[in-house]
Amino acid sequence: MVSADLPRLPGDQRVVVVLHLTPEAAKQITYYERVAYLIAEPEMVVKDYFERDDHRDMLDCILSLLDPDRALRNVESVLVHGVTLDLKSNYESGLFFIKRDEHSTPERTLAPLERHFNL
Secondary structure: OOOOOHHHOOOOOOOOOOOOOOHHHHHHHOOHHHOOEEEEOHHHHHHHHOOOHHHHHHHHHHHOOOOHHHHHHHHHHHHHHHHHHHHHHHHHHOOOEEEEOOOOOHHHHHHHHHHHOOO
């Protein structure tokens, strides 16, 4: 959708797009005021990853393998590596981000997003 449909939307229409986009790529296609990153420490991402409904199929597949514990450890190590790189990139980018922690709530996340996007 992003590459094909987004450029064709009317300029005065507000659109929220959730995607994985590096800060470097974001800086090439948009402005500071139009992007926000929601980030978390790797341990929190790993802990919550398979609690999401959209990841349930992957968990079911992993659990059906001959050695699901080994597969889960592998997925977790890949997540930790990727999230660690993403955090470093976000911190260094200068772009707006909200860091999720154990005290995060939808309301505590929405308020700074509304301020950032002047909503």
